Amino acid sequence: MQSALTERLRSKRLVVFDFDGTLADTRPAIVAIAREVLMEHGLPEERLKDVGKLVGPPFPQAFTMVFGYSAEEARVITNEYRALYWRAGARAWPLFDGVGELLRDIRASGRLLATASSKRQALLERCIRDDGVFDLFDLVWGKQHDDRGTKAETLAEVLGRLEVPAEDAVMVGDRHFDVEAARDNDVACIGVEYGHTAEPGELADAGAVRVVGSVRELGDVLLGA
Numbered sequence: 117m118q119s120a121l122t123e124r125l126r127s128k129r130l131v132v133f134d135f136d137g138t139l140a141d142t143r144p145a146i147v148a149i150a151r152e153v154l155m156e157h158g159l160p161e162e163r164l165k166d167v168g169k170l171v172g173p174p175f176p177q178a179f180t181m182v183f184g185y186s187a188e189e190a191r192v193i194t195n196e197y198r199a200l201y202w203r204a205g206a207r208a209w210p211l212f213d214g215v216g217e218l219l220r221d222i223r224a225s226g227r228l229l230a231t232a233s234s235k236r237q238a239l240l241e242r243c244i245r246d247d248g249v250f251d252l253f254d255l256v257w258g259k260q261h262d263d264r265g266t267k268a269e270t271l272a273e274v275l276g277r278l279e280v281p282a283e284d285a286v287m288v289g290d291r292h293f294d295v296e297a298a299r300d301n302d303v304a305c306i307g308v309e310y311g312h313t314a315e316p317g318e319l320a321d322a323g324a325v326r327v328v329g330s331v332r333e334l335g336d337v338l339l340g341a
Contacts, residue, residue, distance in 0.1 A: 121325060122337055125304065130285040131222055131338060132274055132303075135233040135240060135258075136171055137290035137311035139215050140247065143171050145208035149200045153193055159183065171313045172291035174234035174259055174267070191262070202239065206246040212310060214331035219252045221339055228278060230255040232271040232287070232297070236262075254278060267297035275301065288334065290314055295322035308334060 136142045150167050169182045176194035179185045185193065201208060222229055229252055233240050240258035244250045257274050259265050265273075275285060287298035287305040290313045298305035299322075307319030307327040319327045328334045 122340075125286055125306065125326070125337055126340060128227070128284055128286040128304070130228040130230060130275075130278060130280040132230045132232050132271060132285060132287045134287075134289035134291075134294045135231055135235055135243065137313040138288055138294075138308055139211060139219075139231070140209045140243065141212050141311060142209050143168065143311060143313055145201065145204055146171050149197055149204065149208075152200065153197045154183070156196070157189075157193060168313070171311075172234075172293050174262075176262055194262075198236075198239070206243075209243040209247065211247045211249070212331055214335070216247070216249055218331055218335045218338075219249050221335065223252045225339060228254045228280065230274045230278060231257055232267065232274045233258040234267055234270070234293070235259060267293050268300040271297045271301050271303065275303075286338075288338075290319075292318050292322035295319060295324045299323050306334065306337060310334075 133139050147167050150170050151164055154164060163183065166182055170178045173181055176190035179190035179193050180187060219229060231240065231253060235258045237258040237260055241256055244256055250256065255274055255278055257270060259270065271287065275282060282302040285303050287294060287303050288308060289295060289305060290308050290311045295305045295307060304325045307324035309327060309329050310331060326337055328337060
């Protein structure tokens with residue numbers, strides 16, 4: 117059963133990646149910068165333990181989801197956060213070890229590559245260019261506007277722009293948001309745990325068809341030995 121599933125995943129023509137926690141190890145910078153901004157806004161230390169939950173959901177909504185800020189407060193905090201994150205530069209979004217090689221191998225296999233990210237488009241493009249892999253992608257697609265576009269809609273846009281049917285695509289992501297977006301589009305999703313962003317069991321419970329613990333294991337699932 118597992119081998120048949122793996123063969124089906126390897127046959128998908130389009131591989132769509134989330135960015136944060138999937139392609140790039142952005143959690144340390146996101147957590148550090150968010151802590152700095154939230155402390156400036158008076159959030160007590162005991163509540164800062166939840167800051168890691170900001171990795172995954174879209175901003176500014178994430179600050180409302182995790183910390184209960186109003187929409188206006190979340191917008192203000194997000195603007196301050198983004199200014200600091202942008203200035204942090206490439207050190208804030210390094211690829212996980214082995215990801216660059218994996219992307220090149222997928223590309224060499226003749227398959228299509230895309231991103232579906234909750235990062236704003238301009239920042240996402242900068243990150244991927246800084247990481248030296250922009251030219252490997254057929255489409256780099258992120259959030260187009262803070263007030264519009266769910267992760268499911270972002271993925272749907274990727275499928276539409278590349279004219280690939282859902283059954284011929286696979287999503288790769290690190291949080292339940294990615295798995296749910298894939299499910300809403302009838303796309304299979306591989307969950308990754310090497311970024312340590314998901315809670316134990318989160319990805320499987322959300323419906324990921326496979327959950328992997330390393331970039332090497334992800335490569336085995338997508339490409340084989």
